[in-house]
Amino acid sequence: MKEVPKKFDFTNSELKWQKFWEENRLYESHPIEGKKKYSVVIPPPNVTGILHFGHMLNNTIQDIYCRWKRMQGYEVCWVPGTDHAGIATQVMVEKELAKNGKTKYDLGREKFIELVWEWKKKNGGTIQRQLKKLGASVDWSRERFTFDEGLSLNVRKVFVDLYGKGLIYKGKRIVNWDPDSQTAVSDDEIFYQERKDKLYFIKYVLEGSDDFITIATTRPETMFGDTAVAVNPKDNRYKKFTGRKVHLPLTDRLIPVIEDDYVDMEFGTGALKITPAHDLNDFEVGQRHKLESVTVLTKDSLLNEHAGEFQGLKIDDARGKILARLKSEDLLVKVEDFVHNVAVSDRTKAVIEPYLSEQWFVSMKKLAGPAIDVVRNDKIKFYPERYKKVYFHWMENIRDWCISRQLWWGHQIPIWYHKQSGEIYCDVNPPSDTENWVQDEDVLDTWFSSWLWPLSVFGWENNENDRLNENLNYYYPTDFLSTAPEIIFLWVARMIMAGMEYKHEVPFREVYFHSTVRDGRGVKMSKTLGNYSDAIELMDKYGTDALRFTIIYLAPLGNDVLFDEEKTQIGRNFVTKLWNAGRFIMMMKEKNVFTDRLGDEIEEVDITEKWIQSRFNATLEEANRFLREYRLNDYAKTIYNFVWSEFCDWYIEFIKIDINNSPERSNAILDNAMKHYESILKVLHPVMPYVTEELWHLTGNDRDNRSISFEEFPVSDRGRIDERIETDVEKLKLLISAVRNLRTENGIEPSQKSHLYIAAPSDTKAMISKFENQILKLCNLEIFEFADKKLEGKQYASAVSGESEIYLLLNASLNTEKQSEKIAKEIDDLKRYLTTLEKKLSNESFLNKAATDVVEREKQKHAESKEKLNKLLRLNQNN
């Protein structure tokens, strides 16, 4: 036994155990033949990232499962790593450059990439340090980066393979063009923002006539790319125009009027200008009608040569000038206010320009099939289950994946073009004759490396049958994936597709979609909104365990977490409570003067012991079940309630009394208490690794090199659950509360001893007698006796608790009015209750239709309440 500090010094403790875990390489994993494994891959955070609340929650969840499984004897392997995060990282380094007035073009591609690597070396370790602080029991020897050599090889391998299978193609498509970073971004990397805009009504004059069609548009500047005007075939207003041609304003071009179902007759004028190069829907209309696509914008969103005199202008400038011209030519009919959604780049916040360009695509339909099946037949389980629906909907309507990005930081596409012949070469390695070939400039979407993550981190690049692949063979498929719901398509779905395509096996068996962390008002936490609490700061302030516990306690499966700094007190107070309980038991052992071990049979005879064992085993049953069912907040709550409301509030109070009354048994009692306490530490270790490790070492003398994280996780022994004893102790608690209540109400000083009479049926008497010492102490009585003596002539306050009537003897005169008022209210409530019961019991249909045990229960309730009512009525008379 070591000396126990009065307070838990979490700052030093965290450093100490981080070091201990790392230096002893406790969480490094190796394939062990015949041993069951549990493997998890971390969702790789951006290499530029810092730990925010979402990470904290997500990694705590993973850590809980890894620690839990480790304590169950599994060979646990949790692989950490980071993502090179194409745009995010490139943008960050470009900003650095801009501070010195430079652009990436000043450096050139090669130098720029070198700079990013340097930047990564300098700033990239942050999130790893923060994960260590969080206590994440990952295997650091296995850390991976999506740009590592092996992982990059896998990326090329998959590209080449899919290209060979004809599943990768290059096509002219409308993509989401981010004019700031000058790259295409996927549909999943944009979001829509509501904007107030104008809707412009413009005349398109019919060829050889004064007649005209008015179209409505929000983007007049794209009119130079118009190649048709479309109307709905059912629209009689425009029948006379179809098949004819109209003058494209401000130009000398003529464009046809066509019919297409896509046009909404109700909207605007019912006539739509078609700009295939700058709108996805228009592009599709254009395909159907074999229209030409005219691009009118440059890559940085300036008008190009098709815009005539407006060439070189920015969109906004051009719009004003074009409108002025239209007005002067009397072609602008009117302008209306208009609210619509505008696509914005997730990374740069630039307004997305639908842009026709050459991009690489993966054809997804074929890959989706097997990935749908494995979720449908539960080879992969989703928690919460409802995400299955979301998944199916997306997968069944899957679109091709635009994988090319016009960036420099990323895996460059393994395609080479022959300088003379234009021949295409696709391979994991460059052509040997480098002189005559030039590589495709584009890089791949970051997710094109992330979707291989569960394969890549275990060395998939090595030959399948190679012994080097024992890692992949042992750890794949992984067992558990915990992730944010917003990347279900971006990442989860694609990993499933890759796993099925390349391993014919799921990449993981269970997926947990964790809560979104919001602030106290329910707004999603984000840096830009400023409602952001710094997770690391709070860990420093309250302790990592406190924060981990709080967030798990607050995060129910399938619901969001509303986090407020104030709430961290839940965890902090609990850590303190746990600490003090341990400190107390240890202090008692230290002080204990009895050296013999009388009363070793304590477990068999002592009702206190039997009770706590019963409660603890019931708690263990629940805790294990909740962990299995991914109900982490319930797991946290169950132990919290047990430790606080049963172990501390009652059990420790009971043993104080037991020891006081039979000090010769104190060794046995305290040993038992310590045994339970240590089990509590084990149950809590997955969620609070530091304080449990600290206490585990403090309570044991011989544990210098043993971590609690390899102790066996306690399981319930159902044979120890004793409902009879639990019921008795519940009654006892109620009795004690009732007496305390009487004392408080009658103004008896806490220090003042009092005298209690109890009237009860004989079996209850027997039960109460067993707890005589506890009742005396916990109610601060000098004496209690059964009320067969006459109470006449004595002043007392009275109450009914269960089957017992209790009479508390008073010295001072009693405030009888208050007493009878209270009892009267109790009588009232009870009478009302009895009425509802009687109504139910006199109801023929209830008696006939309800299950017999239900009827029995109601009858019993009735009898009990009736008896209690009689007792109360008697008390009231006596008063």
Added chain:
RNA sequence: GGGCGGUUAGCUCAGUUGGUUAGAGUGCUACGUUGACAUCGUAGAGGUCAUUGGUUCGAAUCCAUUACCGCCCACCA
């Protein structure tokens, strides 16, 4: 526009096959610092279970409707 989730005490949430006089934590109020813990203890107040209707002997629980909040998908010029 389509889909999904939520609405229970001031706040955060339990309440999992319909059968409790609807619970917990936190906050609030009163009292308490004599040996684990004031980051504490004891006691107390506090709810028409969002609305309306239905099924049922019986509904917080099942069904339908409405309202509000949130999320996802699609995006209409």
